[in-house]
Amino acid sequence: MTRHLRHILVLMVLLLAAPAVQAQLYQTPNPNFPTAKDQVQLYQNLDDQITGRVSIPDNKLGVLVQPEGREWREFRTSTLRIIAGAVILGMTALLAIFYLIRGTIRIHGGRSGRTVLRFNGIDRFAHWTTAVSFLIMAITGLIVTFGRPLLIPLLGHPAFTTLAEGSKYLHNFFSVPFVFGLLLVFVLWVRDNIPERADLVWLKTMGGLLGKGGEHPEAGRFNAGQKGIFWAVVFGGVALAISGFLLMLPFSVTGISGMQILHVVHGVVAALLIAVIIAHIYIGSIGMEGAFDAMGRGEVDENWARDHHRRWYEEQARTMRTNDGRPIHRHRAAE
């Protein structure tokens, strides 16, 4: 009797243990596992992103470990600052040296006193909408990028937080007028910015800088340099707008790695475009006599137009002659 009982007992134990044995399939004690406490490996080598499942309704938190954050940290804390600092300071230094050597580029034969319409109200509205938004976003972006090492020691933490928070809001809100202005600029000027043969000559002589006697190569409404600015702003602006809006709507289309790449693209393109725009501001202000009038008053001096955009100027003059009712020349008292 007791023997039978023992048999049944053993059978029951085996039956009960069966699922446990199965569960242990993947957690069986490893015969090679260290037997001394100090040999147990505590640290794992995690070099890849590890993703699992979470039961909370936030899928991006399924990423358990993302070692790529380390590279992004390196980019944010040093690479981006080096790139942005180098291109912005480098461009400023180049322009300063250029200014010291060449000085302001004067109009040949001085101002004539007669002007010709170059940019109408819509042109200028589009330009300045884009320009003001870009400058605000450039400055606020630089505050967030460089503020910690440069401004916190000057302002202290609470004041810098106020500045940085304001910068964040301005940066986000001015993206809207920027994109609006960018679209307008594209529609208004794309026709005159298509590359042509004459641009090669312009590029070969660097706009007349390398030519004999400072002769300007012929150019239409826009010369190769201006076309370069145009396409840099269009492509750079579109890249900044797309990456920027996706950064404003974090994780809307991409996961953590994508967000890091978007930030890298946004930062690098912004740094390059800021450098390009610094050169643009230089040549449109102190770098060249009479250039600011184009975007300021909208009208440029005839001699300036003849110097820099001869073909365009001649076209304007011809149009004026054929429909004589419409003046493009406006006389004003000689200064």
Place this chain on the structure above:
Amino acid sequence: MARMKFLCDAERCIECNACVTACKNEHDVPWGINRRRVVTLNDGKPGERSISMACMHCNDPPCAAVCPVDCFYQTADGVVLHSKDLCIGCGYCFYACPFGAPQYPQATNFGGRGKMDKCTFCAGGPEADNTPEEYQKYGANRLAEGKLPLCAEMCSTRALMAGDGDVLADIYRERAVRRGYGSGAWGWSTAYGREDRGRAFGPGRSGAGVGTSGS
């Protein structure tokens, strides 16, 4: 002085989410914010493991390194805390954090983020200990009361442990030797790793912005 750490023993975690619930309740964490979560790897397949993950309070915290306003600091116990008065909600800490710990309340309709919120190791924030202001911003300060984080205290299988890192490592090693298997302390090499990146701020040193809390 103790160096506070979390250790999750993946061989013990049964994905009951009690740690997540305890954390949410203890700190009155708002909707949409998860200071702690349980991630299941190889779900439904052989070798399935669950790991409870929150801020690991790294030696050289990437969040602190990338913060544009320098709002992070580390207490004498090695707990990484931040000041919500300084945070601007830029989201950079989430991109840098290896563990996905920083969380943001939705502030506007356009994905705008409010001030960051994360696990405090139940140690509050820069405000005076156990004041209503501290509770409102950072939740309970159990460490100041001499208690350990509630998630670990709540864990029914003792998978999640919180406390002095050396003690935790010792317990884990003893367990592993006894049962003869173990996949290591999840996240430790990343958080406290052997390749320590310069220890931008090691335990005991506070960030320039805010004083250490009195824990």
